[in-house]
Amino acid sequence: MITRGVLVTFLSICIGVTFLLAQPNEEFFQEYYTLNPKHEKLTQFQGKWKVAIEFHTKEGTEYAQGFSTCNLILNYRILELKDSIFSSAGLPYESRTYIGYDGIRKKYFLVSFNSLTNAVVILNGTYFEKQNQFVFEGKTDDPKTKESINTVLKITWERENKFWIEYLYKQKNKEVLISKSMYVKLPQE
Structure with missing residues (x-):
C-alpha cells in the first residue's frame, strides 16, 4: 500500500515536471498563435488605394494604373x-498579394x-523600422x-497615405528595376 507521503511526493514531482516542460511550450504558443507587433505593421496598408505602375523594359517604360483594396484577413494575420x-x-488584369508574419521562421512572407501569367512569387522579408521599409x-x-x-521586392512608406513598391532582379550583385508602383490612399467614403 502506497503511503500518503509517497503519493504526495509523486504528485508533486509530476506537477513540477509538467510545469517545467510547459514553459518553453507556452513561449512557442505565444509566438506561434498570438498576434504581435510584427502583425501590427501590416495595419497601415488597410484601405483603398489609387495605383500607378511603371514597367521598365529594354524597349522603354510602359505605364499602367488602377486601384487596390487592402484588407487584413484570417484574424488580422494576413494582409x-x-x-x-x-x-x-x-x-x-488583376493581382493578389498576401503578406504575413511567420512566427516560426521569424520573417515576413x-x-x-x-491574371496575366502562371507564375507565383514567394519571397521572405524583413521590416526595417528606420527606413519604414519592407524588403522581401x-x-x-x-x-x-x-x-x-x-x-x-521593396515596399517603402513615403508618408502615411503613400507607399512605393519596387520589383527588382539581382544580376551580378546589381539590382535591375523591373517595375515601380506608387500607391496613394483614397479618401474614405
Missing part, C-alpha cells in the same frame, strides 16, 4: 492586396500572383529562359 489594373493598352527576397523564374533569378 491581402487586391489590385485591379489597366495596362497602357487598356487591357485589364509575401505570396503574389496575377527570394528566387523567381525568368519566363523566357526558365532560369532562376534572385528577386527583391
